[in-house]
Amino acid sequence: MLKPTEAELEILHVLWQQGSCTVRFVHETLHAQKDVGYTTTLKLMQIMAEKGLVRRNVESRTHVYEAAINETEAQGELLRGFLHTAFRGSAMKLVMQALGNHKTSREELDEIRKFIENMEGDNQ
Amino acid sequence: MLKPTEAELEILHVLWQQGSCTVRFVHETLHAQKDVGYTTTLKLMQIMAEKGLVRRNVESRTHVYEAAINETEAQGELLRGFLHTAFRGSAMKLVMQALGNHKTSREELDEIRKFIENMEGDNQ
DNA sequence: CACCATCTACGAATATTTTCGTATTTCCCT
DNA sequence: AGGGAAATACGAAAATATTCGTAGATGGTG
Known part of the structure; x- marks a missing residue:
């Protein structure tokens, strides 16, 4: 593409x-x-x-x-x-910057956190 | 700049x-x-x-x-x-894509999760 | 000291992206 | 049917980014 x-x-x-x-x-x-x-x-x-x-x-x-x-x-x-x-x-660096510099609502942060917890769960 | x-x-x-x-x-x-x-x-x-x-x-x-x-x-x-x-x-969409599509190690995910928890803590 | 390798300066060619003018066609309205 | 608004096609200008050739300066080495 x-x-x-x-x-x-x-x-x-x-x-x-x-x-x-x-x-x-x-x-x-x-x-x-x-x-x-x-x-x-x-x-x-x-x-x-x-x-x-x-x-x-x-x-x-x-x-x-x-x-x-x-x-x-x-x-x-x-x-x-x-x-x-x-x-x-470095995806991590990018993600940290994105989260740190741009206002992300409480709800969105929650959603991202759950997403990560979910990934971590799969991973074990 | x-x-x-x-x-x-x-x-x-x-x-x-x-x-x-x-x-x-x-x-x-x-x-x-x-x-x-x-x-x-x-x-x-x-x-x-x-x-x-x-x-x-x-x-x-x-x-x-x-x-x-x-x-x-x-x-x-x-x-x-x-x-x-x-x-x-949409920072959230970007973050989700970055986390979903690119292999991020367990340790990095942990670090990001802690970072978010920390942000949420400040926010209350 | 003369030569050669290596450096900077500079302009211009090339490539890519964006913009738009002009020509032509088509449709609708009176 | 005739005129005008609105559409596409097309080429080329303008703006931006990248590449490199060539010229001239400089410094180390035989």
Whole structure:
């Protein structure tokens, strides 16, 4: 699976959240946060279709796109790369930083702790 | 602080690990893993000096470089960006993926669990 | 002292990613 | 049917990142 670029990821997030959408919809969504032209979004989505990152339905004049890669899997791939380039592979260091620097709610911490306890249980 | 590129990060990792070194040393280290020319490494390090990512001592003919940014801080910055672009800010999701997909030893899991328990303790 | 290995400086080629202008087609509304 | 809004296709500019060739300086060694 080809690694999506940063701009492509923004588009994928819209598709993951919305399911299928038109270029127009994706563009409106991005445009709400960022100043970008319509044809820029269109071009990116066309490139993504070539790369196999998205699928498109061209039956109607207005094409309908959907993500061709799974969100969790893609994030896993990205994480693997990032872990390597930024943390030289130390998952523990990354996790500690993530927990330490970003506000995580009590509930989320609980959930993570249970997750770990569960892993430790399996492991014995 | 300017965000280092991927190639720059590789150099920073050498500097973080080694302390001060020459271009030659950094190059040899990178070259062991990757086919890259000496002047490429040199040029990158010169650019990094301009950007303020590294400091260099030019007293002797052979310049000596050291990282100008702290490893943990830099990783924190990178993580913030990555968390946003890849996980839309969900630290929990990232942590779960990191723990789930990458082999983490029993000892490391313990350490993380204690870290969380400690955070939860403070929080009450 | 002259040569050679090694260093830095610098500009430019290449590759990658992002942006957008323009042309053309299609559909809808009057 | 005619005109305009909205869509896609396409190429190329712009921005960013990476690579390296070449020139010139410097220092050690025979």
